[in-house]
Amino acid sequence: xxxxxxxxxxxxxxxxxxxxxxxxxxxxxxxxxxxxxxxxxxxxxxxxxxxxxxxxxxxxxxxxxxxxxxxxxxxxxxxxxxxxxxxxxxxxxxxxxxxxxxxxxxxxxxx
Amino acid sequence: xxxxxxxxxxxxxxxxxxxxxxxxxxxxxxxxxxxxxxxxxxxxxxxxxxxxxxxxxxxxxxxxxxxxxxxxxxxxxxxxxxxxxxxxxxxxxxxxxxxxxxxxxxxxxxxxxxxxxxxx
Numbered sequence: 001x002x003x004x005x006x007x008x009x010x011x012x013x014x015x016x017x018x019x020x021x022x023x024x025x026x027x028x029x030x031x032x033x034x035x036x037x038x039x040x041x042x043x044x045x046x047x048x049x050x051x052x053x054x055x056x057x058x059x060x061x062x063x064x065x066x067x068x069x070x071x072x073x074x075x076x077x078x079x080x081x082x083x084x085x086x087x088x089x090x091x092x093x094x095x096x097x098x099x100x101x102x103x104x105x106x107x108x109x110x111x
Numbered sequence: 112x113x114x115x116x117x118x119x120x121x122x123x124x125x126x127x128x129x130x131x132x133x134x135x136x137x138x139x140x141x142x143x144x145x146x147x148x149x150x151x152x153x154x155x156x157x158x159x160x161x162x163x164x165x166x167x168x169x170x171x172x173x174x175x176x177x178x179x180x181x182x183x184x185x186x187x188x189x190x191x192x193x194x195x196x197x198x199x200x201x202x203x204x205x206x207x208x209x210x211x212x213x214x215x216x217x218x219x220x221x222x223x224x225x226x227x228x229x230x231x
Contacts, residue, residue, distance in 0.1 A: 032218040043222040093218060101155045
């Protein structure tokens, strides 16, 4: 079946350092790869997404890379700030329209 | 734009009763909405895909007779948890896809704020 593996489950970095979260998916028909940030008790917020026809996308301090051959994609956050602390979820979607979420990464940015 | 609301935000009910949760797209039409369940410190698990004017598609392991979904209009989907039990206590989140397309398929889903259900 479809599944998405996400690593690490927890990540602690110092303010100003970079954070990288990786996901591996199984559905070869996947063509949409969003990343969400979720604060405690809140809704997931889309922070960046990438389609399968693109290998990399950047938006200020956030970037996502996609390797369709290896079926993995990564989130890169540079110059981390305390307000980046949250749970981050990767997801992937395809022809079925639905999104399958990764297991989540708790990011803690230490001031 | 692209705002999704949920009602109620919190609900406490007694075991054996039913609870209805509403999901509304406020400024766009959504032929497809999704219902997720999220346990504490866990990921979002897709329960079902709600299709306007037709039956919902349930994920494997989700009881369709227990989690009734109705998508009667392009802006409203409801999830009814029937005969609720304490193990149904969870955070229920809906999302919606904008039915409009701009030269292609619209992938992005907009999430509601969630409903915290507690069954006592």
